[in-house]
Amino acid sequence: MASDHTAxxxxxxxxxxxxxVAEMGGLAERQIVDSVDALIRRDVxxxxxxxxxxxxxxxxxxxxxxxxxxxxxxxxxxxxDLREIVSSMRVATDLERIGDLSKNIGKRVAxxxxxxxxxxxxxxxxxxxxxxxxxxxxxxxxYAAHDLPAAMTVWKGDEEVxxxxxxxxxxxxxxxxxxxxxxxxxxxxxxxxxxxERIGDHATxxxxxxxxxxxxxxxxxxxxxxDMTNFATAASGS
Amino acid sequence: MASDHTAxxxxxxxxxxxxxVAEMGGLAERQIVDSVDALIRRDVxxxxxxxxxxxxxxxxxxxxxxxxxxxxxxxxxxxxDLREIVSSMRVATDLERIGDLSKNIGKRVAxxxxxxxxxxxxxxxxxxxxxxxxxxxxxxxxYAAHDLPAAMTVWKGDEEVxxxxxxxxxxxxxxxxxxxxxxxxxxxxxxxxxxxERIGDHATxxxxxxxxxxxxxxxxxxxxxxDMTNFATAASGS
Numbered sequence: 001m002a003s004d005h006t007a008x009x010x011x012x013x014x015x016x017x018x019x020x021v022a023e024m025g026g027l028a029e030r031q032i033v034d035s036v037d038a039l040i041r042r043d044v045x046x047x048x049x050x051x052x053x054x055x056x057x058x059x060x061x062x063x064x065x066x067x068x069x070x071x072x073x074x075x076x077x078x079x080x081d082l083r084e085i086v087s088s089m090r091v092a093t094d095l096e097r098i099g100d101l102s103k104n105i106g107k108r109v110a111x112x113x114x115x116x117x118x119x120x121x122x123x124x125x126x127x128x129x130x131x132x133x134x135x136x137x138x139x140x141x142x143y144a145a146h147d148l149p150a151a152m153t154v155w156k157g158d159e160e161v162x163x164x165x166x167x168x169x170x171x172x173x174x175x176x177x178x179x180x181x182x183x184x185x186x187x188x189x190x191x192x193x194x195x196x197e198r199i200g201d202h203a204t205x206x207x208x209x210x211x212x213x214x215x216x217x218x219x220x221x222x223x224x225x226x227d228m229t230n231f232a233t234a235a236s237g238s
Numbered sequence: 239m240a241s242d243h244t245a246x247x248x249x250x251x252x253x254x255x256x257x258x259v260a261e262m263g264g265l266a267e268r269q270i271v272d273s274v275d276a277l278i279r280r281d282v283x284x285x286x287x288x289x290x291x292x293x294x295x296x297x298x299x300x301x302x303x304x305x306x307x308x309x310x311x312x313x314x315x316x317x318x319d320l321r322e323i324v325s326s327m328r329v330a331t332d333l334e335r336i337g338d339l340s341k342n343i344g345k346r347v348a349x350x351x352x353x354x355x356x357x358x359x360x361x362x363x364x365x366x367x368x369x370x371x372x373x374x375x376x377x378x379x380x381y382a383a384h385d386l387p388a389a390m391t392v393w394k395g396d397e398e399v400x401x402x403x404x405x406x407x408x409x410x411x412x413x414x415x416x417x418x419x420x421x422x423x424x425x426x427x428x429x430x431x432x433x434x435e436r437i438g439d440h441a442t443x444x445x446x447x448x449x450x451x452x453x454x455x456x457x458x459x460x461x462x463x464x465d466m467t468n469f470a471t472a473a474s475g476s
Contacts, residue, residue: 069324072310086307180415
């Protein structure tokens with residue numbers, strides 16, 4: 001930085017950016033929980049509130065991008081300072097996607113018209129959601145604290161989310177085979193489960209951003225990724 | 239710009255960024271076509287090539303982001319110049335997502351183990367893919383040419399994609415109800431169709447970026463969005 005004045009101005013900008021990312025993260029976490037709550041309790045009004053609240057998340061993303069770009073243009077940060085700013089934009093992009101995925105779950109609540117509601121399925125969905133929400137929370141904490149080991153723990157934990165999702169898919173498939181009247185409902189739940197799984201993917205993206213911010217390079221390892229595509233083969237036994 | 243020298247340097251940077259975005263766009267378009275080709279022809283090797291090629295798209299996104307940020311820091315562009323750079327980053331983000339969605343389709347090819355292959359379904363999927371690919375091509379052309387009316391045509395055309403997707407879903411649902419042995423296969427195709435529909439959403443995002451780049455503000459209109467969530471209610475007749 002050219003002077004103390006510039007350094008101070010940069011620090012203020014960065015602090016404000018971090019505050020905005022934390023605010024956006026809080027909103028996104030709440031959307032995850034609310035959307036699945038709405039789904040499980042068939043709370044159509046809450047589902048609609050989730051859909052409406054997504055607009056606030058989108059606005060925050062644009063605000064973060066705008067501030068980040070202005071900071072880069074005005075302060076011309078280098079090295080780690082520049083990476084901090086770029087990272088805030090990247091995290092905002094992932095949080096926006098998490099918001100979208102929650103909105104998609106919220107939209108489906110109104111479409112669920114069946115009384116079919118097996119407890120085991122609901123438990124599985126709740127368990128998966130708890131896990132994913134705690135992944136998102138942990139990785140945002142790791143980002144705020146510049147804690148690389150904590151971010152890497154989240155990164156590795158995504159495999160468990162994928163495993164639960166695959167087991168949910170197999171169960172849903174069984175219900176669909178048993179009675180065609182369950183098919184519509186089960187498909188909705190499959191898409192919801194897939195959305196939650198993809199929220200978990202965004203938590204791992206954020207973990208990769210923490211790595212980039214701290215280490216100054218992209219992560220080269222491929223993420224340990226449970227392969228979901230073979231659920232049908234396995235479950236249909238054909 | 240402070241001087242002719244700076245203006246020239248900025249123009250060179252911008253030109254290079256536009257070239258990279260065009261390259262990335264070409265790759266993404268090809269991934270869409272290849273992934274659906276692989277799916278329709280059950281070409282497992284091609285599916286694997288699509289998965290592998292996604293890495294090139296990811297690398298291009300990082301390169302574009304890096305160049306864009308360096309350009310902002312070095313040249314301190316203002317107004318429309320700054321928006322051009324920010325837009326290149328946004329388009330790269332959407333293209334990266336398009337690549338991911340194509341990769342997801344490519345991954346499913348190996349999992350298709352049924353001989354069930356109704357021609358009407360395949361035609362529907364091909365039609366939807368043609369439409370989406372031409373949307374992506376048109377919007378990238380509109381972006382390169384700064385052609386706002388052309389971008390808005392793409393933006394409005396997304397409704398048709400959603401309509402085809404909903405009709406495909408209904409048909410798939412019918413096949414699933416008819417014979418439980420079709421369920422696994424049909425679910426794969428549903429996720430593929432959904433991925434193609436979401437590629438269309440990213441084409442409309444790019445159209446919104448063209449609006450922002452030219453008009454200097456975010457689009458406020460909500461996109462005309464076909465509601466997909468009620469397919470099951472309608473098709474199951476309950």
